[in-house]
Amino acid sequence: MKITDYDNVYFLGIGGIGMSALARWFVDRDKAVAGYDRTSSNLTDKLSAEGMEIHFEDNPNYIPAKFRDPEATLVIYTPAIPEHHDEFDFFKTSGFTIYKRSEVLGMITKDHKTLAVAGTHGKTTTSIMLAHLLYQADMNMEGLLGGIATNYNSNLLLNRKDEEPIIVVEADEFDRTFLRLNPTSAIITNMDADHLDIYGEHEELVKSFKEFIELIPKGQKIYYHNSLSDQLSGLIEERGLKGISYGIDEGDVKASNIRVEENAFVFDMSYETENLFFGGLVLHQPGFHNVLNAIAASAIALDNGLEREDLFSGLESYKGVKRRFEYICITDQTIYIDDYAHHPTEITSLIDSVRKLYPEKKMTVIFQPHLYSRTRDFADGFAESLDKADDVILMPIYPAREEPIEGVDSDLILNKMKNINKVVIDREDLIALLKAREPELLLTVGAGDIDREVVRIKNMLEAS
Template sequence: MKLDKLHSVYFLGIGGIGMSAIARWFKHVGIPVFGYDRTPSPLTRKLEVEGMMITYEDSLDTIPDQIKSDKENVLIVWTPAIPKDNVQLQFFQSGDYDLKKRSEVLGMITHSMYTVGVAGTHGKTTTSSMVAHMLKSAGKNIAAFLGGLTQNYESNLILHDEETEEKPVVVVEADEFDRSFLRLHPNVAVVTSVDADHLDIYGDAQELTRNFEKYIGLLPEDGVLIIQKNALKKLNRNDFGSLTVLEYGLGEGAIRAENIKAGIASFEFDYISTEKVIKDLVLKVPGFHNVENALSAVTIALHFGIEEKAIREGLESFRGVKRRFEIKRQDDKGVYIDDYAHHPEEIKAFLGSVKAMYPEKKLTAIFQPHLFTRTRDFADGFSEALSIADEVILLDIYPARELPIEGVNAAMLMDKINSAEKSLQSKEGLMDFLDQKRPEVLVTLGAGDIDRLVDPINNMIASWD
């Protein structure tokens, strides 16, 4: 299909963060955009304000006539997060429509651009957003398709300048879910981590690793691989042919961070490599894991010839991504931080950094597990990671695309959590519970609908005497 021949595009699951970025791109190039999602959200409301027509009813009657009437020039974009019994999905699948997954369309859009693909089971959203901001702030002509809403641009899409003669560079978050990243065409590939995840898709950790190796295999002969040191160790290959391979990590590796200073408002560190040393870099998005993410972003900036001054300015002006170590409050009422962490390794990195920032204060963590299969597969890891907090509050599992699994619930994590205080709470009773406790340092964690509680919690804290 030639994208310039389309008269309209219909998105199944348009409210997804990756889907909405592509929807915005089509709207930008002048193609009418329609879509369906299960429930309204702040993001879908923004899309509607931008001129997209969205329905929240899974019915054939809500599909616009222009979608039904001209199959040849309509593109249906769908996400595997849509249930198989979805009425609209079944209609399009049985009606000779051209259906493509989000990753296929992203590959079509970016195939002719010089592409930086950022992959990894953790850290890819922050890293890709950091890369995009550093390049753009340094004056590079870039486009970016991101998996989160950047605080600098209030969007998950950055559009390149079509008027300049400089060929654009596209920065893409390369998602391993459903093997989506294998549809891309990277010239530079970042791999931030290769930890077991999405076992409902891959079956086991070895198969996940094999697919990361396939992703690396998409690089051209003169391609560049920038890979975190532990991720490199997990790969089943040592020979990368003519690829340029750059390994990075905290404290060790060819590219490393040294002299890390953990502050409340920022982290400082030195960037050290065999080719370049940049001292006293300032990152105003806290977290040791974000320092590690910054190593790959600085390396990419150097790859594109960005000067040291611009690198410093770009890194220091990076404001982060919504729901990634997002400090909602830090005042006399208390500290409140929200994060998307939904895997044991992410939780461990996040809580460890918060502890380093506030070593003398009691840390209370609210966690909403995401998916029954992930909770089952990593139950011991979740319990161990959450035990970093002084108090743990567990909410019920957010099922997303899954049906319940007998015997799998949030309570199964409780016994092995070693925190001094721990409890199970309902979303309905959480606010009253917090109002009585009034924690010193509070964090919310999870990839489900816990984000709907963030503003109410913050507003409640603001009301405390």
């Protein structure tokens, strides 16, 4: 049976950002959708409001009756679900068809033109930019996204006009998920070391990216940051692909004359291999990293039918991604920005971009490290990037799927920092400390559950 032949779809881990996009995709196809997740969230609340049945206790008795029929129900799970899980065990021993999320994405992308965006960081923003450009131009497309697009308050964009839409998908390197996809063309934003708990060595991560590139059909285009030329150009030529490099002031596609005008980044873009030039593009999502994301998304969109005028309007109307350089509030005393950055390179880029906008303001960064293994592997990098801030508040590590590692905690970063204005505090002490310090430029940073503090901080700042 095809995945669309089932009447019901049950998700184990439905609250994940990628899983929830798939859940919405199946609802759009008139399937009954239900699922389990470990904890409730704003996202699961929205899914419930959209008609999905969700519960938060691992108990097969809570699986709705109609989803207990293996002939009518497809089960999709995330790798975050442990091997021994009561509901998972029920489905495995009861004859259900069960697929990983990555396998389902592979099936969806198999028979469609698929534009995939990969990279250790930048892939979420770039894929959402690309999906927005196509959507606002009223092109035939579907976007299965790895973040919540602020323009639409959703991680699923649908403008399907027939059975041959362009699919835009985030290609996630975690657990080698992206090797299940069937990309027609792709963007590689970077291949920086990350997920070393999965890959062991950086070289293995790079090898996985190269295997992803090998999935692209001969003659198609691969877009990559200019810094990757030495690593990728040989493989691209060997595979018979058309390599398009991009960068700031360098590459086949390049941004130049970058300036800040009324808190927006304005720049020119040239696509030299296609003899195209675009002067005065406006991006209201600030940051040099966002300019790079924008020119990559623009190039692949233009090559897939985007018209010139739609590029200008699309970039200017783009409002960003939830928890990516997201302005939470601006008061007379404080500017408050929230960001998902959880890797030293991302934090450096974030702080540098904020400095470009507000060079005279004292910057306070609250950072929650994500994963013990990542903290261990990149402690020096985290310390170096956070030293760029004026004042640093570290929260305890968010463990996610991991057990504690002896000797690895937030003090590991703290003790490597040169900045003397630093402290590690528990969650319950955060608001009191912020009240005492009265920050004028505040950033909350991290991929864990630091976002649960955003409303509390916002309320405190607006009440001050």
